[in-house]
Amino acid sequence: MPSYTLTYFDKKGRGEPIRWLLSYLNKEFEDKRIQIEEWPKIRNGILFGQLPVLDVNGKRLYQTDAICRYLAREGNLAGDNSLESQEIDSIVGSYTDLFTAVVPLWSVSDPKEKEELKDKLKSTTIPSYFKIYDDIAKSGYLANGKLSWADIFFIATLSTLDYLLSSDVIADYPNLVALRTKIINLPGIKEWIEKHP
Amino acid sequence: MPSYTLTYFDKKGRGEPIRWLLSYLNKEFEDKRIQIEEWPKIRNGILFGQLPVLDVNGKRLYQTDAICRYLAREGNLAGDNSLESQEIDSIVGSYTDLFTAVVPLWSVSDPKEKEELKDKLKSTTIPSYFKIYDDIAKSGYLANGKLSWADIFFIATLSTLDYLLSSDVIADYPNLVALRTKIINLPGIKEWIEKHP
The missing domain is CATH 3.40.30.10 (Glutaredoxin)
Incomplete structure (x- = not known):
């Protein structure tokens, strides 16, 4: 072992x-x-x-x-063939792009500037990704209509986004909320x- | 086809x-x-x-x-087993981190500020990655001692780093220069x- x-x-x-x-x-x-x-x-x-x-x-x-x-x-959890693996990787890659856009929040110390950036991310960047994810998650999952590491990666790292943006970032996306419920209840x-x- | x-x-x-x-x-x-x-x-x-x-x-x-x-x-070009694939992915991932550190150069418009950031990247960030890559490339390649997509990805995107930093960024790293010669001569x-x- x-x-x-x-x-x-x-x-x-x-x-x-x-x-x-x-x-x-x-x-x-x-x-x-x-x-x-x-x-x-x-x-x-x-x-x-x-x-x-x-x-x-x-x-x-x-x-x-x-x-x-x-x-x-x-x-x-990495796809049953090369195209499925690619779809999973592309979801994780796009999510990494989203994270890269949010990460500058760590280094902004001025409270007013921080709130402005936070508001901008919440009103533009976050929805531009989450609308797409929510739409995909109608199938139940983020890639290939079945469980993959993209789902686990996404839900496991949400708490960092929640912390940085001081909100439950997926609250308005019902399919993502349903996905979270499913993932956090996996054996x-x-x-x-x-x-x- | x-x-x-x-x-x-x-x-x-x-x-x-x-x-x-x-x-x-x-x-x-x-x-x-x-x-x-x-x-x-x-x-x-x-x-x-x-x-x-x-x-x-x-x-x-x-x-x-x-x-x-x-x-x-x-x-x-993606490894002969799962651990080899992981090694390739980790090299590409670290290189993406390096890129993420350099990308802010695009958006700096003030010429003095741009030069300062460029100098900082050239003296600290770039060497911290390239010394490691150069050391690994003594084996001939960036992962597993054999050709992989990490090598092709690295060399194919170097021109963007060269452009952003206004220099041949690998010039001082002999094993990376040798790698470039090998990659640009692949059939x-x-x-x-x-x-x-």
Whole structure:
């Protein structure tokens, strides 16, 4: 049985989709959480100086998306053929674009400027993506009309968007709300969330 | 035989790795180039309003990385097993991080501010990634010690970094220079570059 160690900060962020996937796959893993004070001395030992990383039997894996895609293949969550895999990847890629648009919120310190950017994102960027996702999710899922790691990745990282935008960002999108209900009740993920609310 | 139509702007940018991969795979494709004046009226018909998109037998594929990964699978450039695929994806993911750090250069209009950001990127961000890539490329390639779409993606998009930073960004990294020589001389890619200098 392979051994898994996830190293990330003591928060959900980009670690959470990996934790959910490992839980869904029923893999035991060490959930190593770095305190922010420890980070400067650990950082130099991590390629590209970024977390999360996942150690699988001593091989260190980098980059959240790439780690999730790898785990997804283990659990048949990465598509049944190359075109299905492409559709999943394109959803995750577009969602990453959305995140890239929201991330500047972290670094805005002026409260007025922050509120303005927040309002702009909520009224333009967020709807431009979420309307499309909601429309796709009429099929029940975000890609190929069936469960994939795109769904798990999306729902597992929503709390970061919620935090940054100070709202339940999918509240107005009924198919995405239904998707969330489905994902957080998946075996493994349900138990993980119960233990880590 | 599948039919391929790539729709992108009349520049290299994020279209070029797809063109190189299709050329390497010896696939004929329509290289549809949108003039910037046409874009506003075309944009609404494109999901997420972004180019490039690749039409494969009438199915529209989105997101550069996801399209490249799909094409790579056709040409055995996506790894021989799941861990190899993960290593390739993690290199591409880190390179995307680097790009995300450089992209703000597009939107800085003040010449002094632009030079300062350029200098900062050249002295810190670029070396922090390229030193690692150069070290990895001692093996001849960026992932798994053999040719993959990570190499083609990296070299095909370098011209955008060169343009943004007004320099040959890999000039000081001998293993990356050697990699470039190898990639631009691959069958298919060599002929593509000769026709599209």
